Amino acid sequence: ELKVEQNPLFLSMQEGKNYTIYCNYSTTSDRLYWYRQDPGKSLESLFVLLSNGAVKQEGRLMASLDTKARLSTLHITAAVHDLSATYFCAVDSNFGNEKLTFGTGTRLTIIP
């Protein structure tokens, strides 16, 4: 059974600081996703990571994937208040079936 663990579950950080959210998964995967969810809203796709060593960046967010370590990171650079949200990683371990297993989410709060 695939397990996906995120840490930390809660993160409160000051504007301007850097931090990293970690996503570990338990079995081989051919793709990993990061989503953002604002309170009371739906999930918005941020990144899709397809291969070992993949790195993607959008604004102040950068995601990376190490398939050998079964680890993905979401790095936040110089945080701003608009990045306050819950971030989920999701892993597709069943090749071709797109059955996603989600982590429990990291609730990020950026303090002015």
Place this chain on the structure above:
Amino acid sequence: DADVTQTPRNRITKTGKRIMLECSQTKGHDRMYWYRQDPGLGLRLIYYSFDVKDINKGEISDGYSVSRQAQAKFSLSLESAIPNQTALYFCATSDPGDRGWKTQYFGPGTRLLVL
């Protein structure tokens, strides 16, 4: 207009009642999914469908059923609602030909309360 819509957006029902949650999409995707979200548990897959004739159980299908009426419509039913089915329900779609990314796109969610 939103690509993935869900109705109703909020629903309060009583234990034992049958209810249906509906999902429609204009993205032209073949693949559709139903998830539930509970605080602290992330999203869990209930059912998924790769086309009108293909329905599959997900991680937590007990107590739920689905119907894929057309490529664009995928409904979730609770035959006899119980309080622990109180949750936020999301529909999602994906395109298998999406350059290999296969990103799932989520609807706005239906908040269900079972009393």
